[in-house]
Amino acid sequence: MKAVGIDLGTTFSALAVLNDYGNPEIVPNREGERITPSVVLFDADNQVTVGAIAKNTAVSDPENVVEFIKRQMGNPDFVFSHSGKEFRPEDISAMIIKKLKADAETLLGAELPSAVITVPAYFDDARRQATMNAGRIAGFNVLGIVNEPTAAALAYGMSNPDVRQRILVYDLGGGTFDVTLMEVAGGKVRVLATDGDHQLGGKDFDDKIIMYCNDEFKREHGIDLLDDLEALQDLRQRAESAKKTLSSRDSAKITISAQGARLTVEIARKQFEEMTADLLVRSEMLLDAVMGAAKLGWADVDQVLLVGGMTRMPAVMEMIRRVTGKEPTLSVNPDEAIALGAAIYAGIILAGRGDPEVVLSEAGRRLRDTVIEDVTSHSYGVLLVDSKTGSDINEIMIAKNSPIPASRTATYYVHEDGQSSVELVVLQGEDRNPANCNEIGRVVLPLGGSKPRNYPIDVTYEYDANMIMHATIKDPQTGAQKSLQITQQGRLTNAEVEEKRETMQEVEVV
Template sequence: MSGSLAVGFSFGLAYSSVAVYQNRRVEVIANEQGHRLTPTCVAFTDTELLVGDAAKSQVATNAENTIFDIKRMIGKKFSDAELQEDVKRWPFTVGGGKEDEPVVKVTFKEAEHEYNPVQLSGMVLTELKKTAEAYLGSTVTECVVAVPSYFTDVQRRNMVEAGKLASLKVLRVVNEAFAAAMAYDLERKDDAKKVLIFDVGGGTLDVSVLSVEDGRFEVLAMAGDLHLGGEDFDQRLVKFYAQEFQKKHKKDASKNARSMRRLKAACELAKRSLSMNNQATMEVDSLFEGIDYFAGITRARLEELCGDQFRIAVCAIDKALADAKLDKSAIDEVVLVGGSSRIPRLQKLVQDYFDGKEPLKSINLDEVIVYGAALQAAVLTGQREGTGEELLKDDMTLLTIGIETAGSLTTSVIHRHAPLPVKGSHIVTTSFDNQSTVVIHLLEGERAAVSDNRSLGKLELSELPAMPRGALRIDVQVQVDSQHLLTATATEPTSGRSAAFSLQLANSRFKKGELKNMVREADESFDADEVQRELVGMTNALMSLTSNILFVLEDEVFAARVSKEDRDLLLEQCSAVSSWLLNPELSKDDVEEKQRELEEAFREVLDRVYEADQDAFSSVAVSYGSETPTTGTPAKKGKTVKA
């Protein structure tokens, strides 16, 4: 169990939040302004850096140095066509940095500065961390960050880097859809189910269809719109009321950016009010050229102005279900997420789509995601019961993927919890002269011994060219894509011989509780497995030594100078060591002693050869210093003999 509490973050386009699990409940933490949502906004002035509410409050007077929409920039290339469209509408300046990375150019403390999206994200996480620390009265060092399901591996890694800038260890970057489902404890129900997450945030619409089974989630399909959310609804209101202002006062306020920002703030407040009331009012002092603006708005007007956008949002459900190859009747639970999903008309459209099924909305819709992120943080640090695997299914590998190597040892190729998609490679070779067939055994699991892990399949290369032991190099490539499809290939380049297979790493490969037991057994056996790995490594080194000695004895120059007595002695000792290595009860001390004895015997023979003929010794030095491979592992270097 961690010594301190880990927190959960929701890193949103418009707002971010932080929560913690303690005293057996989740607490969403309010910032120093008393708000549980912090604007994802950073501003730079002549005197200070502002983050959150302080940054947003001065955007009208410092627009060129106030940065928002950070989430749209992270992990993107500056040349990205979609990003270029966003750049056109932002009041701040974005340019291209090294490796085509977007950088924001600002004036800070009367000097020009550039910041990339990771740095800006780190500033937001730092502010949320301070909020949590002030509430908890202790330092926060670990967290879970929730991001959209569509985030790429690069974007997720960027969030980890942002966490580091905030002096935080990011335990996991999880899908927002998974966090939302976890908030309602859907992974703790025994029965398998299909869940639809309908998430309408500040700037994006995300619809995800999940399968929940045996405590784990899997994304079956995603749909949505990266530019449809609360801000887009606000803009419809802004456009309408700017036109109304012009009709009434014969003045075009839309030409003034400051006026439009103030009108937008008023429209946003009115929209929020209409989720609870049938009508609201907007008041903006001195909106344009000293004219105060006052207007009323009804819920019906909002629905009329944004009706087509609402219908587009619901159509995304159709797309997600079609991609998941499911009928709407197969959906067991519908979960509403995001502040904009509390708009009554949107809620009714979703409920009508599912023939009256009541969506889950008992948790504050702005806080569902951070609620689930805090629960997962608690699981990962032992504060709450769980396997720690709940949110892994679509994000990363569940177990280490490796291959069988000498000594029936499993050697890792792709580590456990590697973000998807992921690739790994390994070089294997032959274990004896003229070996014509090599079998490469792929496994998954955390244990040292092959017998303690799960077999995934085998690759067999046959009719390989006749070569000395270790001369062949077989390149093994393993990759797992974002849909958990494993593909393994093995290629021997000199002959062109190759083999391949693919395997879907589906939930069904685990019986109930099996994954949890495998991880638990690996944790409990960690020390013993390390001892076994070390012993196998020492054994392989001793086997390589005997092979080196036999190889040297076959060298023509050396053979002509070594005495028959010394040759027979070394052959006898190598044979004895080979037989001795078959003993299943070997210890590290025994192997180390046997290695020392054989090395000393070989050294004495080499010394006598050196005294008799330095040229012959030089020939041995070259041979003995060459690569000496061990079956199933990269070739290892032997000792270089020095006079």
């Protein structure tokens, strides 16, 4: 079985496989591109187009185009409607994955039944599960998910297998940001600490240019481009192009046309850096947070690895040099490293199962001994009542940056006399105040009659290798127990995923 890795990105996605020599390589799409725009176009005849054509059509047909869907993963309120049908983030992401899968199968002349899919390290439980569901809907058996910085470190570590080093991965992509510190040595990757922001990425840098140009156009012509969907889509593409130009040139010009009016706006690199300085500060703060969590200084870091297209911005590299005192490592392609690492991770899983196609090569056989030790990106707690104040509190069960897999059992006690049931509420977040945390599920356990105050109840949390939470509440005296039934609004059941998978088989994606 081919080891397949997919980087499901906000703006671009890519697919990689392990070749016959056990080395990862990108599989181009049918258009010959090594990365595919994560843009979906719904045609009038119900055909779905993914990639460059869809992106180019966004200007002339913006109402039928979906972009940046990764930012909506796990969002129960997002629905895209077309031709009387409703599509959730998992559905649209599945179309992107299906495009990658079909193109790769055509080029390789073989079926690709299984894959590993990457996610930002800071994705929460809902977003991770939504990503796995998208892969299943697209027709894959999802072997697992892997954090993007971990995948990038695998891609880098494969080329330097015998060197023990601490690597900081700074991953600023099209829509998300992660920073992860890890140790890589002799076939072992151990994550020390991770943090991130799933609402920080290249799109936010584009938005700064868009808002500046819109203000200039409004000042000159009295027209608000934000009210004109076609003009806004055109400006977005021009802003993205200008942003890329400013990585290699001192200035860029953007020509805007709308409602018969026209304006050319020139933006200098220094001006762009000033208008986006707050975004870099946000990433810098997370750099400091990760180093603090790991209790290490910059002298303890050997390499700083840049991943994601936004790291090509000169100001990013200058900030990294200033903060870390180190020259960033540029030995991996920032657009491809994550997909390559995902293919390696898929190879690790398959090699562990003794898959003959993977262990055929020497490089593939080495993967059997590769060990990945990741950490939790969030804390997980249980909702309790403070016996002294009577107020609700979040009691941490599994702390942020705990090694994965993680598990813990704790005994709590019934708060009042006469209780005939107890409810377990699972929270995600570090704050002591439950109002500042996310509820990811709850379950009620009947106690078989009235119980006195301080009656014991056991709670077990397990955070698995795919970074998904499981929880169980148990009456230790009777043995009665219940496992967590996910109640997050919008979470798909296995039956719903299978139904969508069958429906997706009938959707023509090109």
